[in-house]
Amino acid sequence: EAGVTQFPSHSVIEKGQTVTLRCDPISGHDNLYWYRRVMGKEIKFLLHFVKESKQDESGMPNNRFLAERTGGTYSTLKVQPAELEDSGVYFCASSQVSGQTQYFGPGTRLLVL
Amino acid sequence: DQQVKQNSPSLSVQEGRISILNCDYTNSMFDYFLWYKKYPAEGPTFLISISSIKDKNEDGRFTVFLNKSAKHLSLHIVPSQPGDSAVYFCAPLNDYKLSFGAGTTVTVRA
DSSP: OOOOOEEEEEEOOTTTOEEEEEOOTTTOHHHHHHHHETTTTTTTEEEEETTTTTEOOOTTTTTTTEEGGGGOHHHHHHHHSOOGGOOOOOOOESSSTTTSSEEEEOOOOEEOO | OOOOEESSSSSEEESSEEEEEEEEEEEEOOOEEEEEEEEEEEEOOOEEEEEETOOOEEEETEEEEETTTEEEEEEEEOHHHHHOOOOEEEEEEETTEEEEOOEEEEEEOO
């Protein structure tokens, strides 16, 4: 069974540009989560999807971040325009049922110059 | 507001000995506790978990202990092996949201 996959693995962009991260959850997992770790900080929750519906986006830093999960399969996280403080590692996770173990992808390392 | 604290940033242990990692939390709403292991440039990998209704869970070389009254949990690895060298995160769950500690870097010496 394939695990959670994320694309790209790395992205280097300039301040003001747009970047879109993609996450493919484990097949059959209705719950999808985004987390991120910025330099020197803990891994922090960003948002939670159940199928195509956003259940909680309280962790999203600001309105420059937009997450979607059309069709309830893969999800994208767009940052527009990117700022220097957005640099970090963005992790996606999925679970079959909310409240159960979440399985993480390898992360996308974003560097904004 | 740091709800999860792993006060030991690093731990060095000899191969074959026991590794003990500690985690303290403040939020009494946490009802499920997970430990993740992370290698450089990879995502966190689920290791072991414990429900708030239990005080111990064992899986092979890994045992997690939970003391709810003290809001404290610990992970025991015995015997420690070189492949256990990694960063370990304590991550309590409240409903669907994981809160991560800062992590403890374990180095197993041959």
